[in-house]
Amino acid sequence: MAMNASQSECVEACQACATACLANVVAMLGKKSKNACPKCCLECAAICTLCVQAMTIDAKFASDYCRLCAQVCKWCADECAAHEHDHCQKCAEACRKCAEACQAMAA
Numbered sequence: 001m002a003m004n005a006s007q008s009e010c011v012e013a014c015q016a017c018a019t020a021c022l023a024n025v026v027a028m029l030g031k032k033s034k035n036a037c038p039k040c041c042l043e044c045a046a047i048c049t050l051c052v053q054a055m056t057i058d059a060k061f062a063s064d065y066c067r068l069c070a071q072v073c074k075w076c077a078d079e080c081a082a083h084e085h086d087h088c089q090k091c092a093e094a095c096r097k098c099a100e101a102c103q104a105m106a107a
Contacts, residue, residue, distance in 0.1 A: 003055070010066065010101040011052050017073060017098035018048040024080065024091040037079045037088060044076040044095060051102065067106035073099035 003011065021041035028038040051069040054062040077095035080088040 006101075006104060007055055010098075010105045011055055013094075013098040013101035014048040014052045014055075014069065017094045018045040018052075020091045020094035021045040021048070021076065024087050027085070027087040033083070035079050035082055036075075037083060040072075040076040040079045041091060044072050047072045048098060055105070063106050066102040070099045070102035070106060073102065 021044045024041045025038045025045075028041075047065070047069045051062075051065045053059075054065045059065070073095040077092045077099065080095065081092040083089075
């Protein structure tokens with residue numbers, strides 16, 4: 001299946017977000033958190049991966065996955081942005097970009 005530019009952008013954003021989230025989980029190992037970070041990162045990486053899979057096979061519910069992914073990414077961005085660590089800020093930015101791309105795909 002050939003992807004259009006929006007799908008390709010969303011897949012790339014989801015892959016980058018999942019990578020940033022998993023890197024953040026590793027960086028946060030053994031550290032205390034005042035909020036849902038890094039738990040949100042695990043959930044976000046999972047839905048981003050599912051979203052990529054759905055888009056690459058042109059799944060019937062791909063737009064629904066994208067809608068949910070946007071919500072999870074926004075939540076994760078807010079949680080990670082509350083921390084001053086560089087890895088949390090990078091994760092928050094990747095989550096914001098992914099949320100925007102997924103929201104566009106879900107529309």
